[in-house]
Every structure is written in structure tokens, then in C-alpha cells.
Amino acid sequence: MNREFKTPAACQPSRREFLEKAGRTSLGLAVATATLAHAQEGARVTQGPFIDVHTHITQKWGKAPELTAEGLLAWMDSRGILQAVVLPLVSPESWDHPLTTDFVLRVTEPYRDRLIPFCSIDPRVPNLSGYQAKVDLLKRYIDAGAKGFGEHKCGVPIDDSGNMELFKACAELRLPVLFHMDNERNMDTPGLPGLARVLEQNPEGVFIGHANGWWASISGDATQKDMHDYPRRPVMPGGAIDALMDRFPNLYGDLSAGSGANAIQRDIEFGRAFVLRRADRLLFGTDYLSPGQEIPQFDLLRELDLPVDAWEKVACGNARKVLGLA
Ligand SMILES: [Zn+2]
Numbered sequence: 001m002n003r004e005f006k007t008p009a010a011c012q013p014s015r016r017e018f019l020e021k022a023g024r025t026s027l028g029l030a031v032a033t034a035t036l037a038h039a040q041e042g043a044r045v046t047q048g049p050f051i052d053v054h055t056h057i058t059q060k061w062g063k064a065p066e067l068t069a070e071g072l073l074a075w076m077d078s079r080g081i082l083q084a085v086v087l088p089l090v091s092p093e094s095w096d097h098p099l100t101t102d103f104v105l106r107v108t109e110p111y112r113d114r115l116i117p118f119c120s121i122d123p124r125v126p127n128l129s130g131y132q133a134k135v136d137l138l139k140r141y142i143d144a145g146a147k148g149f150g151e152h153k154c155g156v157p158i159d160d161s162g163n164m165e166l167f168k169a170c171a172e173l174r175l176p177v178l179f180h181m182d183n184e185r186n187m188d189t190p191g192l193p194g195l196a197r198v199l200e201q202n203p204e205g206v207f208i209g210h211a212n213g214w215w216a217s218i219s220g221d222a223t224q225k226d227m228h229d230y231p232r233r234p235v236m237p238g239g240a241i242d243a244l245m246d247r248f249p250n251l252y253g254d255l256s257a258g259s260g261a262n263a264i265q266r267d268i269e270f271g272r273a274f275v276l277r278r279a280d281r282l283l284f285g286t287d288y289l290s291p292g293q294e295i296p297q298f299d300l301l302r303e304l305d306l307p308v309d310a311w312e313k314v315a316c317g318n319a320r321k322v323l324g325l326a
Contacts, residue, residue, distance in 0.1 A: 048080025051319035053178065054151070054210065054256035054285030055084045057107050061097040064290040069107045069115060071291055076114065079298065082316070083113075083325070085285075087151040087178065088120040093185050094153035105144050112145060116323060118178065119146035122154055123162030134169045142173060147323055150178030151210070158186040159194035167198055171205030176322050178254060181213035183228035188213060190222045192240040199248040206322055208283060209241070210254040215263035217241050218274065230258060235267040235274075242274075245281055252322060253278065255314070256285030261296040264304070272304050279310040283319050 060066045069086075076084055088104045089095040101119040108115040119141035121128060128134055138149070149170045156163055158181060170177045179186050181195070188194040192214075199207065209215075213227035220238030222231070245251050254260060264271035275282060286295045306314070319325070 049082045049316055050080055050284050051316040051323075051325070052076070052081045052084040052256075052286050052288070053208065053283045053319050053322075054254050054287050055086055056089065056095075056099060056151075056287070056289035057086050057104065058099060058289055059097060059103070063096050065292075067289055067291055069111055072288070073111060073114060075288060075291075079295075083116060083319075084288075085116045085118055085148065085178075085319075085323070087118050089151055089153060090120045091122045091152075091154040091185070093155040094151065094180070101141055101146065105141070105146065109145070116147050116325075117145055118148040118150050119175075120150060120152060121166070123156065123160065123166045124154070129162075131165045131169060134166055135172065138169055138173050138175065142175070146175070148176040148178060150176075150208070151180055152177060153180040153185045155185055156187070157194055158188045159197045164198070164201065167202050167205060167207075171202040174204075176206035176208060176252075178208040178210060179214075180211040181209065181227070182211050183213065183224065185211070186213070188227070190217070190224060190227065190240070192217050192244060195240075196244060196247075199244065199251060203248075203250065206250050206252065207248075208252045208254050208322070210256060210260070210285075212259045214241070214253070215259040218263045218270075230262045230266075232262075232266050235270040237270070242277075245278060252281045252283055252318065254283050254285045255297060257287035258296070260285065261300050264300060265296075268303070272306075275304055275306065275314065276310055279306075279313045280318065282314045283322065284315050 055072060056067070057069055057072055058064065058067045072084065086104050086108050088101045089099045090101065104117045108117045119138065121134065121137055128137060154163070163186070167177060181188060212229060216222045216226035216229065216231055217240040218235055219231065220236040222239065241253065255264070264275060284297065286297055288295060301311070
């Protein structure tokens, strides 16, 4: 399903705004101008503008090559991504080396017009036990520029008591929570009863679901094994995501990574209808963290051939709303 892309009006930056944003970085205006030209022609998959709710800046300690802030910005320019959320990874279950909130705040600082830092804490830290200790630290992160909480990727059940304190604190402080769910991190069971408890107790919070456990739950027949996997069989209607999104207006889905792409691609007919039905709740994201990484979301979104208003919401409009961007 290819077609000429029409850039949606609502998220279309003015030419000047885009050039200013890109030109203020160390990247040249030439790159930005080329990107904008491509975006306008619809000639490539770099048809933005996008806001990417899921990226990581990494360090040289990891197995994968380092991704610097400048490297991330250059990639964003080549893909029509105006702004990106940069997520720390602090729990031992989350990555091969820690990406602390301090690191994320520091490396994004020169580029805050385009790079949006989140903060993260692990609820098991003994010195942060209790609700108030968590609130106090989160407040300090907010003062330093954090706009959300995550990537929360912690080896406890989603409705663990420490998680519950954290989520309450995030709701109180208006920090949207982006959580990774599978059978090792923020665990739940098919039907997502634990997540339902989180949502029931935090009607003021914003929760953004990510990863295999969350996305397997698009299907009504999701098994515990599926929740740590990439199920390929067709989707059965009646999935927990639809049920919870019906009940809770504060629940969103992050389309990033292999899990997000697979959830939509595994049954493209269901996937397209789901994206249209949930166009107010889905957020474009990539999980870009390594130079040269393949990102399926660009082709996938094109393949879905969405109406302009749905595209605009998913590509950037919902993110603007959730992140409180102008
Ligand atoms: Zn991630």
C-alpha cells in the first residue's frame, strides 16, 4: 500500500522552525535542508515530522557501539524526527551497562529543544524506601529537566509495592511513566490484572506500555510464553490492551522496538484497524540505541496507509499532548 505521503498540517513545523531546531545543533543546515526537502517530496521513508518517544544514548562500556547525543541527532535529522525522548536504564535487569538519569540529563543538556530527558529510579533501592523519598528524588530530577519517568525496566511484578509507590509519586508529579513489560521485568499474567490494579489506583497518572508482555496482550489468546516472545500467529480479538484502553483513558502504547512492530505486523488487517481505533493512544517510537540499527517502524507506518489525522496523532500529536510540548 504505497501512496504519496501528505504531511499532516498539525505537526508540520514551519520550514524556519525545523531549520532552527536542527541548525542549533552541531549538525549543519545542509542536512536539515535536505531532510526537509525529502519530507516534502515524500520521496523516502524519512517522512516526518516525528516525535520519537523511545531512544537511548549509550556509552562506550556496552557491547554495541556507543551512541552519542550528536549521533542520535544526526540520525534524527536523516529520519525527519524533530524531537526524541531519551530514556535512562538504571535497573540491573535493563541493559548491559547502566545509563543513569544523571548521564541522560547531562548529555541532553545542550540539546533540550530536541532531546527530551526522562528520569528513572529503581524502587528496590533501600535508601529510597517509602513514598516521600521517591517523591523527593523525582522532584530533583524534574528540576533538572526530566519530563517523564522511564524506561522503567525493573525485575519486579508490575504491581509490586515499591512500583506502586513509584507510580503514585509519578502520577502526583505529572510524570508520564514508560514501562517495559515481559516475564523478567514488570511482570504480569495474561489479561494484565496487575496493570489493571496500577491503573485503578492511579487515575491521574499517564502510563505508556512497551515490550513483549504488553504487546503480546494485543491478542485475546495471549499466553505467559507469548509475553516474553514475538508471537506471529493472527491476533484474536478481545486482547487486554483493548479492554484496558476502554477502561482507562490514561493508558497509551509505545510502538517502538521489535515488539511494537510485531504486534501490528503479525496480523496486518487487525493491526491497521487497531491503530485506527486507538489513534489517540499510540505513540511513535523506535528504541534506537545503536548506530546503524534497523528500524521497522518507518516502513510499517507507511504500509498502514493511515488517514492524515491518524498519522498526525501517532507520529507526533499524541506525544506532544502526553509530554506537554507546545
Ligand atoms: Zn528501550
